[in-house]
Amino acid sequence: MVDALVLNDVRKSYGNREAVHGISLTVKEGEIFGLIGHNGAGKTTTLRMISTLLNITSGTISVYGYDVATEPGKVREIISYLPEDAGAYKDLTGRAYLEFIAGFFASGKERDAMVEKGMRLADLGDRIDSKVDTYSKGMMRRLLIARAIMPSPKLAIMDEVTSGLDVINAFEIREIIREIARSGVTVVMSSHNMFEVDMLCDRVGVIDGGNLILLGTPGELKERYGADTLEEVFVKAVKNA
Amino acid sequence: MSHITNIISKELKELLTPGSVISVVLMVVLFAGLGGMIDSEIEKAQAFPELCVVNEDASIIEFTDADGTYTWSISSFLEDLYTSSGIPEDELSDYIRLVDSDSIDEAYAIMDEEGIGSALFVDPDFSKDIVSGTRGVVEQIYVYEPTGMFGTVSSSVVSSVMSMINEDLSKRLLGTQIDMTDYGFLTEPIDYNGDNVKTIVNGKVVSGITPQEIAGEVSSQTMMIPIIIMIIIMMVGSLVISSMGSEKENKTLETLLTLPIKRTSIVAGKIIAAAIVGLVYGLAYMVGMSIYMNSLTGTMSSGLNLEDLGLTLSVGDYALVMLSMFLSIICALGICMILGAFAKNYKSAQTMTMPLSIMAMIPMFIVMFSGWYGSGALIQAVTFAIPFSHPMMAMQALMYDDVTLVLSGIAYMVVFAVATILITVKLYNSDILITGLGQNKTVQKLTGRK
Ligand SMILES: Nc1ncnc2c1ncn2[C@@H]1O[C@H](COP(=O)(O)OP(=O)(O)OP(=O)(O)O)[C@@H](O)[C@H]1O
Numbered sequence: 145m146v147d148a149l150v151l152n153d154v155r156k157s158y159g160n161r162e163a164v165h166g167i168s169l170t171v172k173e174g175e176i177f178g179l180i181g182h183n184g185a186g187k188t189t190t191l192r193m194i195s196t197l198l199n200i201t202s203g204t205i206s207v208y209g210y211d212v213a214t215e216p217g218k219v220r221e222i223i224s225y226l227p228e229d230a231g232a233y234k235d236l237t238g239r240a241y242l243e244f245i246a247g248f249f250a251s252g253k254e255r256d257a258m259v260e261k262g263m264r265l266a267d268l269g270d271r272i273d274s275k276v277d278t279y280s281k282g283m284m285r286r287l288l289i290a291r292a293i294m295p296s297p298k299l300a301i302m303d304e305v306t307s308g309l310d311v312i313n314a315f316e317i318r319e320i321i322r323e324i325a326r327s328g329v330t331v332v333m334s335s336h337n338m339f340e341v342d343m344l345c346d347r348v349g350v351i352d353g354g355n356l357i358l359l360g361t362p363g364e365l366k367e368r369y370g371a372d373t374l375e376e377v378f379v380k381a382v383k384n385a
Numbered sequence: 386m387s388h389i390t391n392i393i394s395k396e397l398k399e400l401l402t403p404g405s406v407i408s409v410v411l412m413v414v415l416f417a418g419l420g421g422m423i424d425s426e427i428e429k430a431q432a433f434p435e436l437c438v439v440n441e442d443a444s445i446i447e448f449t450d451a452d453g454t455y456t457w458s459i460s461s462f463l464e465d466l467y468t469s470s471g472i473p474e475d476e477l478s479d480y481i482r483l484v485d486s487d488s489i490d491e492a493y494a495i496m497d498e499e500g501i502g503s504a505l506f507v508d509p510d511f512s513k514d515i516v517s518g519t520r521g522v523v524e525q526i527y528v529y530e531p532t533g534m535f536g537t538v539s540s541s542v543v544s545s546v547m548s549m550i551n552e553d554l555s556k557r558l559l560g561t562q563i564d565m566t567d568y569g570f571l572t573e574p575i576d577y578n579g580d581n582v583k584t585i586v587n588g589k590v591v592s593g594i595t596p597q598e599i600a601g602e603v604s605s606q607t608m609m610i611p612i613i614i615m616i617i618i619m620m621v622g623s624l625v626i627s628s629m630g631s632e633k634e635n636k637t638l639e640t641l642l643t644l645p646i647k648r649t650s651i652v653a654g655k656i657i658a659a660a661i662v663g664l665v666y667g668l669a670y671m672v673g674m675s676i677y678m679n680s681l682t683g684t685m686s687s688g689l690n691l692e693d694l695g696l697t698l699s700v701g702d703y704a705l706v707m708l709s710m711f712l713s714i715i716c717a718l719g720i721c722m723i724l725g726a727f728a729k730n731y732k733s734a735q736t737m738t739m740p741l742s743i744m745a746m747i748p749m750f751i752v753m754f755s756g757w758y759g760s761g762a763l764i765q766a767v768t769f770a771i772p773f774s775h776p777m778m779a780m781q782a783l784m785y786d787d788v789t790l791v792l793s794g795i796a797y798m799v800v801f802a803v804a805t806i807l808i809t810v811k812l813y814n815s816d817i818l819i820t821g822l823g824q825n826k827t828v829q830k831l832t833g834r835k
């Protein structure tokens with residue numbers, strides 16, 4: 145299988161403080177990879193470097209063979225990044241927002257088809273024609289997931305996608321993620337919900353204080369720590385680190 | 386602490402940020418500086434002007450009263466007037482310049498050569514006329530200098546000096562020519578108004594118009610431009626900065642920056658959209674203003690036609706003014722894109738517009754009060770360096786055919802706009818848009834923070 149994402153000794157400093165201390169990992173095509181770690185561990189920083197938003201202080205990241213630092217344009221064509229707590233343009237309706245984004249990827253009929261797909265994914269009913277500033281958190285998140293998946297990226301990067309959502313919304317979003325992975329899209333996501341990561345992710349990386357301290361499938365990790373849940377693994381790993 | 390003081394102190398902490406305090410202090414300094422500038426402009430204008438008296442000999446008249454015979458002349462009256470108001474006798478020649486010539490054309494040439502702004506030309510038959518009981522003619526000649534609001538006060542000082550001369554002569558005539566009964570002549574022995582006022586505009590001599598009237602007409606036609614430009618720049622600027630602030634607040638910027646679009650397209654798209662809005666605002670204001678102006682001039686026009694003075698703009702000139710305006714909007718937007726890159730959210734974006742507003746106000750005041758042509762080298766340098774000055778000055782400059790100033794302003798703005806856009810694109814390629822200023826290494830070095 146192709147390597148969708150390769151991080152090689154990636155470091156990031158904010159000013160003089162290093163927030164990520166040399167992370168190396170590889171994600172295969174079609175995999176769902178979960179990043180876990182407590183608040184401030186460096187998950188968002190890592191995801192932003194993968195998404196071409198932050199300059200990498202040292203080390204390299206490649207996405208489907210394209211170097212993030214030297215070929216950001218190529219990388220942006222095949223990724224989709226969903227920031228944590230993201231919003232949309234308040235004055236637009238959901239449909240107009242999807243049309244706006246689709247305009248960067250396609251034109252004419254193709255664009256219309258992309259918007260159709262986005263509306264199906266968002267599944268907001270007639271509220272798709274309401275202004276987004278009237279949306280609830282769950283509705284907004286569905287719209288943004290739809291926006292991220294609609295252009296059929298090869299790598300989807302999602303920062304805490306289900307945080308703050310109700311059971312049904314979270315469940316449906318997990319279903320969508322599973323479905324796109326089955327169709328060959330690689331997913332890298334962060335989450336604080338160990339149950340979700342356990343169920344959804346093919347492999348998991350645990351970040352603590354900017355270091356990658358654990359890497360493996362949820363099954364492997366549970367076995368290694370003799371734990372029943374990923375939560376237990378996480379607590380033990382972080383305490384030992 | 387009661388609940389209300391708790392809330393008040395929290396709100397104050399939020400509102401009194403270093404940024405807002407600094408901008409208020411800047412405003413105070415700016416206005417104080419302007420006050421000083423206006424003061425000195427008025428003083429300069431109201432002091433006794435440098436005056437050239439041409440054909441002084443023609444004004445010498447002999448009077449005989451109880452004490453005997455003495456002579457009177459315009460220059461001797463002026464010398465008395467100037468010395469009695471505190472000008473030392475050895476400096477008099479700096480103020481009153483006597484030229485012996487009975488040709489008015491020579492007078493123009495001398496004024497032009499020596500940069501003298503006002504002159505009195507005494508008619509060769511002046512004393513003969515006075516003695517024979519007809520009104521003597523003295524022509525007031527001015528060179529029209531394009532300055533700001535107060536620059537032309539000196540011409541009114543000269544005409545009041547002229548009326549003092551008239552009054553003095555009238556007194557002497559009333560005291561000596563007891564047999565004369567033509568009181569019209571006795572009270573107004575000098576004919577110095579009406580067509581005897583001559584103003585040299587752009588090298589052309591026009592009669593019956595004072596520089597003040599011209600300045601009034603020019604400024605009524607061009608005065609609104611600096612104000613309109615200032616309003617547009619502030620408005621468009623705050624549009625762009627707030628849009629950046631809210632893009633950051635909603636993290637739409639983060640999304641935008643990971644889409645397959647060039648940074649230059651994002652920057653250019655934002656700038657062009659705001660520039661279009663700015664131009665629409667600008668045109669709307671201009672149309673509104675010109676309707677307002679037209680309805681005013683209908684009732685209180687000075688009857689002065691600037692076209693006759695050669696002070697008009699061709700279609701090409703208007704195109705230059707529009708180009709200058711458009712470029713200044715682009716420059717403003719470039720500055721705003723840079724400022725906006727540092728705005729953390731919608732609220733901090735609001736204070737970010739302050740530097741821009743100040744930059745727009747400085748040239749507006751300078752252009753309105755002292756004018757480009759009336760300012761010293763330092764103020765001219767400051768004015769030129771602020772891109773928004775150029776459209777504010779363009780219309781007046783073109784009226785005086787100063788195309789060089791307008792074109793060099795346009796060239797400067799092009800360079801300025803390109804520079805700001807390059808800086809913006811650079812910022813868009815850096816972390817600053819995502820992380821803000823706090824973590825920037827150079828900023829940390831500058832503020833000594835670790
Ligand atoms: N803009 C920034 N400037 C300075 N330090 C930052 C900045 N962004 C993040 N950091 C620091 O980098 C470290 C990692 O932050 P990051 O946001 O990546 O954590 P995270 O794992 O996403 O946390 P959370 O689960 O709370 O979202 C933290 O110590 C944080 O304080």
Ligand SMILES: [Mg+2]
Pocket residue numbers: 187188189228303
């Ligand atoms: Mg985070």
